Amino acid sequence: MDKYAVFGNPISQSKSPLIHQAFAKQTAQAIEYTAIKAELDNFSGAIRDFMAHGGKGCNVTVPFKEQAFQLADQVSERAELAGAVNTLSFKEDGSIFADNTDGAGLVEDLKAHGAPLSGRILLIGAGGAARGVIHPLLAFSPLELVIVNRTFYKAESLAKRFESFGNVVAMTTEDLKEAGTFDLVINSTSASLSGDLPPISSHVFNQNSVAYDMVYGDKPTVFCRWAKEQGCKIAIDGLGMLLGQAAVAFSIWRNVMPNTQVVMQMLRSEMSK
Numbered sequence: 001m002d003k004y005a006v007f008g009n010p011i012s013q014s015k016s017p018l019i020h021q022a023f024a025k026q027t028a029q030a031i032e033y034t035a036i037k038a039e040l041d042n043f044s045g046a047i048r049d050f051m052a053h054g055g056k057g058c059n060v061t062v063p064f065k066e067q068a069f070q071l072a073d074q075v076s077e078r079a080e081l082a083g084a085v086n087t088l089s090f091k092e093d094g095s096i097f098a099d100n101t102d103g104a105g106l107v108e109d110l111k112a113h114g115a116p117l118s119g120r121i122l123l124i125g126a127g128g129a130a131r132g133v134i135h136p137l138l139a140f141s142p143l144e145l146v147i148v149n150r151t152f153y154k155a156e157s158l159a160k161r162f163e164s165f166g167n168v169v170a171m172t173t174e175d176l177k178e179a180g181t182f183d184l185v186i187n188s189t190s191a192s193l194s195g196d197l198p199p200i201s202s203h204v205f206n207q208n209s210v211a212y213d214m215v216y217g218d219k220p221t222v223f224c225r226w227a228k229e230q231g232c233k234i235a236i237d238g239l240g241m242l243l244g245q246a247a248v249a250f251s252i253w254r255n256v257m258p259n260t261q262v263v264m265q266m267l268r269s270e271m272s273k
């Protein structure tokens with residue numbers, strides 16, 4: 001049976017084994033998929049060990065996405081732009097191909113919800129997740145993509161990195177107060193995990209804005225609840241993105257695209273138990 005895994009630290013919370021096992025069943029693929037905790041100082045050792053024991057590929061999550069990028073022999077164009085990867089494929093000759101499917105997962109979910117991808121977009125956060133989604137968002141030629149982050153210089157450096165792909169600018173949280181409203185507001189920070197809101201003005205929303213939080217849970221996240229309180233009609237959590245990035249990774253490995261909707265229902269009911 002072909003072996004796959006997700007590597008992270010911590011990893012016990014990961015839904016990836018559940019998702020990939022469901023995809024495998026749905027598409028009649030005989031695979032094993034486990035969660036592996038890599039030591040913080042030995043990510044590459046853990047990957048090499050998995051390869052030596054017959055691993056065919058893996059997902060990579062916090063905090064190893066940049067190290068995985070460094071480890072790869074070949075990377076996709078979108079991964080090269082992001083400088084971080086979440087999907088590794090191990091080739092017969094022992095080399096590693098890396099891709100970043102986070103952006104594809106986000107964009108598919110936004111499209112499925114009819115989100116306004118060509119309007120003004122606000123991206124909150126400038127970590128690994130933000131890096132992976134900027135180029136796929138700019139591919140829709142939004143009027144403007146504004147990046148704001150608690151630590152401003154990181155937002156500034158991301159805006160610079162992607163400036164040749166579209167109208168992308170960094171703003172401070174002060175500038176944002178005067179920047180009007182946005183059609184789509186994406187929270188790519190991990191703030192919701194600790195029940196916090198990112199430090200942005202509520203004036204970014206109008207009643208037609210769509211809010212998206214990359215974090216997900218069994219209940220609406222603090223950011224989704226707050227967006228609705230500010231008058232946003234649609235606030236979406238990141239479970240669809242999680243499934244979308246997993247589906248693209250699965251199709252890279254197995255050459256078949258699973259249906260995410262069926263698995264979404266299964267996951268929501270698992271999470272509500």
Ligand code: NDP
Nearest residue numbers: 125126127128129150151189190191196198214238241242
């Ligand atoms: P990183 O650690 O690389 O970046 C974290 C980001 O969150 C930084 O911009 C950081 O700001 C900001 N941040 C953290 N805490 C706060 C806070 N209390 N207030 C304001 N800003 C804060 O993480 P990632 O970018 O890899 O992941 C971010 C989140 O996205 C995680 O929660 C992750 O689970 C989720 N995610 C979800 C995916 C999905 O499929 N649904 C896929 C990928 C990620 P600063 O720079 O100032 O420290």
